[in-house]
Amino acid sequence: MNRFGLAVVTAAMLALSSVAAVAQERVFRFATTGDILGLDPHMHNHGTTNAVKGVIYGALLHRKPDLSLHPDLAVSWETLDDVTWEFRLREGVVFHDGTPFTASDVVYSFRRTSQPGAEMSATVASIEDVIAIDDYTVHIITRGPDPILLLNLPLFFIVSEQFMEANDSFQVSAGAGATNFANLNANGTGPYRLVEWVQDNRLVMVPNEDWWGHADRTDNIDRAIFMPIGNDATRVAALLSGEIDMMYPVPLQDVPRLEQTPNVEVMQGPELRTIFLGFDQHRDELMDMPGSGVNPFKDLRVRQAFAHALDLNAIQRVVMRGASTPTGSMIAPGILGFDEDIHVPYEFNPERSRELLAEAGFPDGFPVTLDCPNDRYVNDEAICTAVVPMLRRIGIDVTLNAQTLSLHFNKIGPTENYNTSFFMLGWTPGSYDALNVLQNLITLDGPAQGTWNSGRYTHPRIEELHDIIAVTVDPEERMELLREAQQIHKDDVGHLPLHQQALAWGVRTDRVVEIIQRPFNDVDLRYVTLR
Template sequence: MACALIPSLTLMPRGAQAQPAPTLRIAVEADITSTDPHYHNLAPNKAISAHFFDPLILQDEQQRLVPGLAVSWRAIDDTTWEFKLREGVTWHDDSPFTADDVAFTVQRAPAVPNSPSSFGLYIRQIAETTVVDAHTIRFRTTGVFPLMPVYLSTFGIVSRKHGEGATTADYNNGRAMVGTGPYRFGTWAQGDRITMERNPAYWGGVQPWASVTTRFMRSPASRVAALLSGDVDLIDALPTSDIGRVERDARTQVSRTVSNRNMYVFVDHLDRLSPFVTDRQGRPLDRNPFRDVRVRQAVSLAVNRDAIVTRVMDGAAEATGQVMPRGWFGWTPTLPPPAYDPEGARRLLAEAGYPNGFNLTIHCSNNRYVNDERICQALGQMLTRIGIQTTVQALPFATWITAASRQDYSMLFGGWGIDTAEPSSPLGSLLATFDRATGQGASNRSRYSNPEVDRLVAQGLATLDDEARRQVFIRATEIAMRDVGLVPMHHQVNLWGVRRGLAHAARADEWTLAMSVKPAN
């Protein structure tokens, strides 16, 4: 497959050289929901998990595939993939890594109870797993599946010895936290910090940090203050308003790259009385207005994307009219950002039978995405101007995501990191019809559904030729955007604050990894 390359910036020292420290101190915005590597397909969870559990195939900072626990892979016929595994790899308890552990992981990952967002999306195409020998494994797929290497780069491999019979709670308390990764699990205090120790036997080479402490620090001001005071060495989600401040300080620097994360608005597509929509008198409407495509189009036209980029994001974003970032595999020039047109939005509302608009509450997180609450407030003002009187409710991410997954909201603002660097991830997760059995639409919290989009996603996943597959996914994207299956907003620019004297490799996937930080000399 053809993967778009997103340039990353490795920062070099501009000032005094840092001496190698025994402990790397990191502060990140988002807490994790579990240390179980298969519980929640969520970027903060996956970034933390990557320290302990290696995948078969790694992604570098530009999301190019590189060997991980697998050293090579090939399709031996139309429906069979063979992976040769790295020899000499041991688990953190010094037991050997084998193909049996991979077979166990493929069985476990899509079947974790109560998963808010399952990894089944990446595994459902596997019909049969065959352990050929200790370091060779084969997967028979349900059909032609060219993206197998990409999909198998999205989750970590766990030990059968420690994982069989283990629950998510066993990972959370550390009993099952035995991986092959560069760091060994130390402690986890939810909402506070996670600690880890260097794995001296790591197959990829010993890391420069003897230990790592990652603190979960929701407050942007607190993270910046911790960096400037020297309490931490690296922070993620640097507030856009603090870029200049961090760059001017002699002790700190900024690391940045374009993100794979699409920020979007979901509206309720269910045939019901939508829970947070009323008429002007506060009475429930007799139908869900968002079932009418004209209302969804009105919402999109009401959004001044350029204003959000310049005034709310301080330029650290790119407005978009589709799910893929500009220039990536599956992006198309046929879907530019919709022009801001409040008059056109009001006309569409009137045509749909809402000349006086209606009342609405939009829900968003206040501690997950860059400027998430501020963006929500701006959206509320923009919608109010076209006659949709909007109230904003911003919540902690853990509370927000739980309710969003139950379809408790009428409108929500969220984001999706494209961990496969191609369109099947957002199309299959956000816009495909929700199907718990197959994992399709696992994060489709609006319950948008179009059989033609589903058909094209399936066709693209079974198309060997890169260019033909790209065109199929573009067609699926065009249909979903015509339907306003979601309202695309912008792609973020990922920002980190880094202590001078350290070299940091900025990642398009937003992951904040100890492995991305080294002494600069």
């Protein structure tokens, strides 16, 4: 977590700024590489999207930038037995349309979030039922002892039953940019209200003066304008010209220049996201090899060949300019369940790659398309561009398909039935616990499992371990089980972890007094103060 302060300016400047403050509202303009995917709080498990949902909608608990949990719509909680939690709800809360918040909204939100197709269903997958005891008490019944229930609740967003039902919006709709009512409109209890969302142009929010915490808020924004700016040079130019007050990520090649620019601060720190590649291990025939009846990725030796072909140190040095940590793990340092031994990357050995391909019956390689976003992660397309010659060196005929994040996620995800053979994805576990990775990326066999397991990878022992870990309360035993699952996955080359990227934000210090950089690389407006 990084903070910075601004120096005191002259009396004359203070006078001028005071006059300007009377005439102008405090507007915070910020930008990142791509737009949100939608406003439906129970769809689109995507970092930028969740950050916007997180200030519009309330949840039972709120996660502060230091990852600690604090009351939001629940004021207290306790366990009544191994599977029953009692939550006392905050009284006097209203939704943005003035509708009172009650326990029935929590029950309704659980039903809506847990329906098939809801991407946020993983946050409530361990819950069997939610029961309203009275207007301000709910019981949450879990499927078994759940050591991380509270860690998931900050992303269990609460909607107004009355609002959703009045607009026939119980059902979720898949796909980035879906035009159903819930994806285009928002009515939460959070600290900010939606004013307008013009897709791929701007999203405008204003403070919710009826928010339960309004009297104690420390942010002083009158209006927040989020603007997706995909082009790196354009985004940097907007920061330098003062068109925007903050942007992320800073293109790595521009960090030194911005560090020398007056009134600009570059904030850097570790991120908890792992960037990785995945393979289609489900289809019997690779989509790039029609008529062959063969899917090479079902052979462990082929996956091992790909692992040994990638020079992660070169990617770190040349593409990432040192701002990444090569890894062999799907779990980043700082996530509960991280293991230092598994973190060690696969050995770079292209000669061994060629031997493995020959052993697998592909001495001349095979064709494959690499699906990659070009506006989601730091240097995402450049990383994929670097991977292409590394794989061609061992005989793989790679075609790069790089496109904007909404199209990319639709293609490789459930919207288009995982229409990919080889893909890039990045993941930060929303619970900050390794089980989230097993649940979303590495298993298939259970409720809300495998939503972003785009290659449909599965292993019977990992499926079994997932279910055991989910109800194991003893920390040491749980760590051993997590380690076993991760080791099996690594030995099986279920995915190809590349690195954990570093955070780099650019902030105009002549406009922003304080902003807190969260390790999940998004902006929470609660922690922004303007001049």
